[in-house]
Amino acid sequence: TGAGVKRGHSYGATDEFGYKAVENVATIYDLHATLLHLLGPEGASCPCVEILDWPFFRFRCASDWLINVECNRWAYDWGDGVEATIARMERKLDMCFSYKINQVWFDGFGWSLDRTPHYARVVRHLSRYARQRGIRLTFAGYGGGYGTSYQKSELYRYGYHLSQHDLAMAEYVNKYPADELASIARFIAQCFVDGFTRAKKDYTKKRYANLIIPCGLERLGKLLIAELDKLGLVPLVAQPLTQGINRQYGYDHRFDNSLVLDRAYVDLALKTTADVLESQKEKLGLQGGPVVVELFGETPFVPEAKSAALKLSPQQQLLYRELLAKNSELQYKYYRRDEASFTIIAFPSPEIGTQFKEIFADTLKINLLDSNRYAKIQQNIIDVLDTAEFVHVKGKPGNDTDIMVRMHPLADPAKQTNFENCVADVNIPVGEVFTSPLLEGTTGTLHVEDIYLGALRYYNLRVHFQDGWVKDYSCTNFADPAEGKKYIQENLLLPHESLPIGEFAIGTNTLAYMIARKYGIQALLPILIIEKMGPHFAIGDTCFSHEEDAPHPSFVNGKEMIAVENEKSATRKSDPVNAYTQKHMDITLPYDMLESIAAVAKDGSRTLIIQDGRFVVPGTEELNVPLDEGV
Numbered sequence: 020t021g022a023g024v025k026r027g028h029s030y031g032a033t034d035e036f037g038y039k040a041v042e043n044v045a046t047i048y049d050l051h052a053t054l055l056h057l058l059g060p061e062g063a064s065c066p067c068v069e070i071l072d073w074p075f076f077r078f079r080c081a082s083d084w085l086i087n088v089e090c091n092r093w094a095y096d097w098g099d100g101v102e103a104t105i106a107r108m109e110r111k112l113d114m115c116f117s118y119k120i121n122q123v124w125f126d127g128f129g130w131s132l133d134r135t136p137h138y139a140r141v142v143r144h145l146s147r148y149a150r151q152r153g154i155r156l157t158f159a160g161y162g163g164g165y166g167t168s169y170q171k172s173e174l175y176r177y178g179y180h181l182s183q184h185d186l187a188m189a190e191y192v193n194k195y196p197a198d199e200l201a202s203i204a205r206f207i208a209q210c211f212v213d214g215f216t217r218a219k220k221d222y223t224k225k226r227y228a229n230l231i232i233p234c235g236l237e238r239l240g241k242l243l244i245a246e247l248d249k250l251g252l253v254p255l256v257a258q259p260l261t262q263g264i265n266r267q268y269g270y271d272h273r274f275d276n277s278l279v280l281d282r283a284y285v286d287l288a289l290k291t292t293a294d295v296l297e298s299q300k301e302k303l304g305l306q307g308g309p310v311v312v313e314l315f316g317e318t319p320f321v322p323e324a325k326s327a328a329l330k331l332s333p334q335q336q337l338l339y340r341e342l343l344a345k346n347s348e349l350q351y352k353y354y355r356r357d358e359a360s361f362t363i364i365a366f367p368s369p370e371i372g373t374q375f376k377e378i379f380a381d382t383l384k385i386n387l388l389d390s391n392r393y394a395k396i397q398q399n400i401i402d403v404l405d406t407a408e409f410v411h412v413k414g415k416p417g418n419d420t421d422i423m424v425r426m427h428p429l430a431d432p433a434k435q436t437n438f439e440n441c442v443a444d445v446n447i448p449v450g451e452v453f454t455s456p457l458l459e460g461t462t463g464t465l466h467v468e469d470i471y472l473g474a475l476r477y478y479n480l481r482v483h484f485q486d487g488w489v490k491d492y493s494c495t496n497f498a499d500p501a502e503g504k505k506y507i508q509e510n511l512l513l514p515h516e517s518l519p520i521g522e523f524a525i526g527t528n529t530l531a532y533m534i535a536r537k538y539g540i541q542a543l544l545p546i547l548i549i550e551k552m553g554p555h556f557a558i559g560d561t562c563f564s565h566e567e568d569a570p571h572p573s574f575v576n577g578k579e580m581i582a583v584e585n586e587k588s589a590t591r592k593s594d595p596v597n598a599y600t601q602k603h604m605d606i607t608l609p610y611d612m613l614e615s616i617a618a619v620a621k622d623g624s625r626t627l628i629i630q631d632g633r634f635v636v637p638g639t640e641e642l643n644v645p646l647d648e649g650v
Contacts, residue, residue: 458487
C-alpha cells in the first residue's frame with residue numbers, strides 16, 4: 020500500500036562494520052522520507068527491506084515545486100473556498116512526496132488577520148502535513164492586500180493572468196439585474212438565428228455553435244449556453260478572451276514563426292491540417308458558426324518598433340501567404356460558410372474609465388436598436404445607390420479623402436441590387452449598407468486622422484488606391500516616414516505587397532456616433548461599432564468570400580444581391596489558392612471628417628446621400644435626430 024520503489028543506484032558508503040556512514044552522510048529526514056515513501060502517508064506496513072538510498076542533492080526544490088497562492092495563473096486559490104484550496108495544496112504535497120521533493124515554497128503576497136482570519140490555521144495544517152512527509156515548507160511572499168480563498172471568482176480556474184478590469188467586469192455583471200441580463204442573452208441568441216433566417220439558411224441542420232466570451236462575462240455566457248440549448252445547439256465554449264499581461268511582447272514576437280517557416284514546415288502543417296479536418300469532417304459539417312461577445316475600451320496601445328524583433332524574409336512571406344491561403348481552402352472545404360452564420364456583439368470594459376456604467380448603458384441602447392426600422396430607412400439609401408455607376412466620397416477641408424468607387428452594372432434593376440441591407444444579426448449593432456465594388460476604376464485617396472486597426476493606433480493614415488488596389492500609403496506615427504510605411508506594411512498588408520478593396524459601406528448608426536463623441540471614446544471603439552459611424556472601406560477579401568455562389572436575396576424586398584465578388588475573387592474557380600487574401604480590415608471615415616457622399620449616375624448626374632455629415636436622402640431624416648439632439 021506504500022508509494023512503491025524502483026530499482027536504482029546506491030550512493031555513499033559505511034565503515035567496514037556497516038555501522039557508521041562515512042560518505043554522503045544522510046540525515047534522519049532523508050531516512051524518514053524514504054520510509055514514508057515506502058509506507059505511504061497512512062503508515063501501512065511493509066516487508067523487511069534494505070535501504071540503499073541517497074539523493075544527488077541535499078535540498079530538492081525547483082520552480083515546478085511551488086504552492087502559489089498569489090492571484091495569478093498559478094494560484095491554488097480557485098475561488099471555491101478554504102477547504103477546497105487546502106485539498107489542492109495537499110495533493111501537491113503528496114505528489115512532491117512521491118517524487119522525493121523535500122523542499123516546497125509556499126508563495127504569495129502578505130497576509131492580514133483582518134482580511135484572512137483563517138490564514139494561521141491553513142499554515143499550521145500545511146506545515147504539519149508537509150512535515151509528516153519529510154518536506155520542508157518554506158514560506159515566502161511580500162506586501163499585503165491579497166489572501167487565499169478570498170477571491171470568490173471562478174475566473175481563477177482559467178490559469179490566466181487576470182487584471183483588475185477582468186475582476187471589475189465580473190463584479191459588475193454578477194450584480195446586473197437578472198431579468199435584464201437574461202433579456203440580453205435572448206437578444207444575442209435571436210440575432211444568431213436571424214443571421215440564418217435573413218440569408219435563407221436553416222440553422223436546424225446544425226448541431227454546434229462556438230461560444231466565445233471575454234473574462235468577466237461568465238454570467239452572461241451561462242445564460243447564452245441555456246439559450247443556445249433551447250435552439251437545439253450545443254455550445255462549444257472556447258477559453259475566454261483576455262487582454263494578456265504584455266501586449267508589446269506579443270507585438271515583438273508576432274513573426275517568431277520565421278525560425279521554422281520553410282518549405283518542409285508548410286508541407287507538414289498543411290498535411291497535418293488536412294488529416295485532422297478529414298478525421299473530424301462530420302462534426303465540422305454540423306458547425307453553425309460562432310457567437311462572439313467582445314469588450315472594448317482598453318488602454319490604447321502604440322507599439323515600439325524594435326530592430327531585434329524577428330521578421331519574415333521575402334521568401335518566407337510567400338510561404339506564409341501560401342500557408343494561409345491553403346489552410347483557408349481546407350477549412351472551408353469542411354466548414355461551409357454558405358451554410359453557416361455568426362453573430363458578434365461588443366460591450367465596454369471597466370478599463371474605459373470612470374464613466375464605465377454610463378457607457379455600458381448607452382452601448383446597450385446602441386446594440387438594441389430596432390433592426391426592422393433601420394432596414395426600412397437604409398433601403399431608401401440603397402435605392403439611390405443602385406442608380407449609380409460610381410459613388411464619390413469626399414472629405415472635409417483638411418481631410419484628403421477623395422475617392423471614386425465603381426459599382427457593378429445591374430442587368431435588371433427591378434430584381435437586382437448592389438448593396439446588402441445590414442441590420443443587427445451577424446454584426447450587432449445596426450446599421451450599414453455595403454457592397455463589393457469593382458476594382459477597375461475605383462481610384463482615389465482615403466485619409467483618416469486617428470484610428471485603431473487590429474488594436475494598433477494609426478495617426479493620419481493615408482491610403483491611395485489605383486484601380487481598386489493599394490498603391491501607396493503613409494502615417495505619421497513615426498518621425499521617419501519610412502518607419503510609418505513599414506508599420507503599415509507589416510501590420511495591415513503582410514504577407515501581401517498590396518491588397519484590393521473588398522468592401523465599401525456606408526454606416527448609418529448616428530446614435531453610436533454621438534454617444535462616442537459624448538464620452539470622447541471614438542478611438543476606443545471596436546471596428547464592430549465604429550464601422551457603422553460613417554463610410555468605410557475594407558482592404559482584403561469581400562464579405563462574401565467562399566460563399567459567392569450561394570443566393571443572397573434581400574430580406575427587405577427579395578432583390579438578389581449581385582455584388583458578391585470582384586476581379587480578384589472571381590478567379591476562385593481557376594486559382595482558388597490565390598483568389599483570397601485571408602485579410603479583411605475595415606477603415607472608417609467618421610461623419611465629422613466627411614464633406615459628402617454622392618451617387619454618380621452613368622450620365623454624370625449626382626444624387627447626394629450625405630452632405631456635411633448629415634443624411635439628405637428622403638426617408639432618412641430619422642438618422643439626423645441624434646445629430647440634432649446631441650443624444
